[in-house]
Amino acid sequence: MGSKMIHGSIPVGIGNLVSLTLLGMEENTFTGSNFATLGKLKKLQKLYLNYNRLSGLIPSSRGNFTQLIAVFMEENNLDGNMHASLGNYQNLPQVNLYSNNLNYTLPKEVIGISSLSISFAVKLNSLTGSLLVEVGNLNSKTLCSCVSLERLYMAGNSFQGKSFQGSFPLSFETLRALDEVDHSRIKLSRMIPQYLGHFSFLKILNVSFNDFEGEVPILGLFANASAISVVGNMGLCVVSMETYLMTLDGFGAWENFKSMGSLPIDVGLTLPNLEVFAGGVNNFTGSIPVSLSNASGLVILDFAQNRITGLVPVSLGSLKRLIRLNFNDNHLGSGQSSDLNFLTFLINCTNLQMLGIEINRLGGKLPDSITNLSTQLSRFKMGSNMIHGSIPVWIGNLVNLTLLGMSGNIFSGSIPDTLGKIKKLQELYLNNNRFSGLIPSSIGNLTQLIKVFMEENNLEGNIPASLGNCQNLLQLNLSFNNLNGTIPKEVISISSLSISFAVKHNS
Numbered sequence: 001m002g003s004k005m006i007h008g009s010i011p012v013g014i015g016n017l018v019s020l021t022l023l024g025m026e027e028n029t030f031t032g033s034n035f036a037t038l039g040k041l042k043k044l045q046k047l048y049l050n051y052n053r054l055s056g057l058i059p060s061s062r063g064n065f066t067q068l069i070a071v072f073m074e075e076n077n078l079d080g081n082m083h084a085s086l087g088n089y090q091n092l093p094q095v096n097l098y099s100n101n102l103n104y105t106l107p108k109e110v111i112g113i114s115s116l117s118i119s120f121a122v123k124l125n126s127l128t129g130s131l132l133v134e135v136g137n138l139n140s141k142t143l144c145s146c147v148s149l150e151r152l153y154m155a156g157n158s159f160q161g162k163s164f165q166g167s168f169p170l171s172f173e174t175l176r177a178l179d180e181v182d183h184s185r186i187k188l189s190r191m192i193p194q195y196l197g198h199f200s201f202l203k204i205l206n207v208s209f210n211d212f213e214g215e216v217p218i219l220g221l222f223a224n225a226s227a228i229s230v231v232g233n234m235g236l237c238v239v240s241m242e243t244y245l246m247t248l249d250g251f252g253a254w255e256n257f258k259s260m261g262s263l264p265i266d267v268g269l270t271l272p273n274l275e276v277f278a279g280g281v282n283n284f285t286g287s288i289p290v291s292l293s294n295a296s297g298l299v300i301l302d303f304a305q306n307r308i309t310g311l312v313p314v315s316l317g318s319l320k321r322l323i324r325l326n327f328n329d330n331h332l333g334s335g336q337s338s339d340l341n342f343l344t345f346l347i348n349c350t351n352l353q354m355l356g357i358e359i360n361r362l363g364g365k366l367p368d369s370i371t372n373l374s375t376q377l378s379r380f381k382m383g384s385n386m387i388h389g390s391i392p393v394w395i396g397n398l399v400n401l402t403l404l405g406m407s408g409n410i411f412s413g414s415i416p417d418t419l420g421k422i423k424k425l426q427e428l429y430l431n432n433n434r435f436s437g438l439i440p441s442s443i444g445n446l447t448q449l450i451k452v453f454m455e456e457n458n459l460e461g462n463i464p465a466s467l468g469n470c471q472n473l474l475q476l477n478l479s480f481n482n483l484n485g486t487i488p489k490e491v492i493s494i495s496s497l498s499i500s501f502a503v504k505h506n507s
Contacts (some may be wrong), residue, residue, distance in 0.1 A: 005029065010054075015040035023049040026072065033057065039065075046070040050096065058083055058102075065089060074098045074121065094118035098153060099123050119151035123182055124370035127157040146176050155184040155206065173198070180204040184229070187211060192230070208233070254309035262286025263303070280304040280326070287311075288327070293318045304328040304356060311338070312357070317345025325349075326356035328381060335363035335386045344369040351376060358383040358405055366411075371397045381405035383429060388412065396421030403427040407453065411435060415459075419463040420445040431477065432456040439478075444469040453481040455502065463503070465490045477502040 009032035009422045010025070016091035022039050026048040033056025038044075044065050050072040057080040058073070068089045079101040086095075087109025093116060102125040117501075152175070173195045179202055189211040196202065205228050212233040257428075263284060267274070268291035275297050284303060287310035292298065298319050308330040316325070325346070328350025339362040346352065352374040362385040371394035373380075380398070391406070392415030398404075401422045411433040419425075428446075431453040439459055444466025450473060459481040468490025476497060483506040 007031065010034045010037065012037050014038070017041065018043065020044055021067075022046040022048075025052065027051040029053055031055065033264055038182045043067060043373040048072045049076065051075045053077060055079065057081075058086070064316060066091070068092050070094055074100070076100050078102060080104070082107060082110055086110045087113060089113060089115075091115055094120070094379055096121045098123045102127060104128060116146040117148035117150065117177075120146070120149060121151070121153040123153040123157070125157055125279065147174055149175055150201075151180040152178055153180075154186060154337060155182040157186055161480070175199075176201070178202055182206040184208040184209050184210065189213070195276070203231070263308070265289045266291050268292040271295060272297075274298055276300045278302040280306065282306055284308060288313055288316075288332075290315055292316065295319070297321055302326040303330070306330050308332060312342040314342045314345045316342060317348045319349060320463060321351055323351050324347045324354040325352065327360070328356040329359040332357070332360040333362035333385070335361055338365040340364040340367060340387065343367055343373075346371045347374075350374050353377060354379045356381045358385065360385055364389060366392065368392045368394070371395055376400055378424075379403040382409070384408040386410060390414070391416055391419070393418055395419060398422060399424070401425055402448075403429075405429040406433065407431045407435055414438070415440055417442045419443065422428040422446065425447060426472075427451045429453045430457070435459055437461075439464055439467075439483075441466045443467060446470060447472065449473055451475045453477045455481070457481050459483060461485070463487055467491045468494060470494065472496050475499045475501075478506065479503060480505045482507060490496045 005028060007029040010030060012034065014023075015037035016360060018040060021043055023038075023041065023044060023046070027050070027389040030049070030052040030223065031054065033054065035056070035058070042065065045067050046069060047065070051074070053076065054073070055077040056080060066088055069091055071089070071092065071094070074096045075098075078097070078098065081104035082097070082102055084107040087107065090113060092113055095116065096119060097114075098121045098185055102122070102254070104127070106122065106127060160507045172193070176197055176199055181204070184206045185208070187210060188207065191214040192207060192212055196205070208229045210233055210354065212230070245383065263286055263322050264270070267277070267289050272294055274295040276299060277292070277295075278300055280302055281304070284306040288308060290313045292301065293313065293315035296319065299321050300323060301316070301319075302324055304326045308327065309332065312327065312332060316322070344367050346355070347369060353376050355373070355377060356379070362382075364387065366387055366389050375398065378400050380401060381403065384407065386409065388410040391411065395416060396418035399422060404422070404425060404427070407429040410432070411430075412435065412503050414437035415430065415435055417440045420440060423445060425446045426448050428449060428451065432455070435454070435457040435461065438461040439454070441464040443464060447469055449470045452473065452475065455477045456479070460483060462485040463478065463483055463486035471494060473494050473496050477500060478501045483503070487503065
């Protein structure tokens, strides 16, 4: 009865179906905690209760299911502790309990189910305790006896204590069948263990947002992997990226601060199947590799907050699957007219949703061709550069923009009426430029606006009363212009203005 939009609680009478071997109730809207009746189904082998709204405790009666070979209860609202009777399921190859509200410690009887060979997923709960002490004790029945386990997901819990004053325990080395590991956000520290280099089946490794330090291991770790994420480990260093990029489909080294060196010039040739290439908030230098255009499947290219120089290659326009292109806060460009040539070629990237080039040294005139960028584009940030010229009149073609950032440039001319066609716009940054003329009344069409910054320009005339239609505004700054007349009562009465309303230094 999966995926049938059925609601209500689990029927009491279902326990009378004593010959059931499979019960599939997944992807509905079942609620409540009537699990006790399931304890009668002693022949049950597969239980699918995932993707519902079930709540309460996992009852001990479910220890009767000694024939279970699959348990799927992820994406519910289950809470409390995981009962030790789950350890009775000694034929169980996979347990999926992620994305619930389970807390307390994992019973050693559960992590000692030696039959676990497919997956053990408890990520995104509130589990605590010294898990790795249990996992690491090879003298007892623990997770490390599950030598055939393929997928292990423990991310996003609240494990604490002495067990997390170090990295993976040495006994983890027995789990060499693993092909996917997600240990992100669980306070691991010290160094990424060298023994991971011997995990020949490992394809996906996520150890992001921990407290690892030192260098990413060189030998073996990335030899067979298709996706690696070490982002958010501020003491971790990727010294030479060429060492690690071998057969990856995705690589992330975001926010490690100590990573340095240039991006490999042949990355697109050696990794033509690359889908994610990200390493923001580091100290990478050099230019953007032109060879990236050969990685035709690239979806995310993000190296914001580094020290990358040179031009953005026009060849990136051939990446038709690209969704995110972000080089905010680098040293790109030299204030020349050719700096923005690449924008015209990006019109071929019809899936592009985020484009970030702010805080660089880009010059030149904003080409009219930007109005032909992907209609899926939702965030376009180009502030703090040396871009001049006017806003293209057909800017309104970008109908799905939620953020338009043009502040801190040398833009001039008037703000076009067509801006009012971008009805999903929430954040508008036009401040610190040389815009002149009137604020168009069409701005009142942008009823989803929450932030408007137009200060430090040469705008004149009246503040349009139509701004009063923007009843979600939290911040409005029109300071340091040449505006005159009275402030319309419609604007003054915007009840949502709760952070700032600034009109100083006008007329």
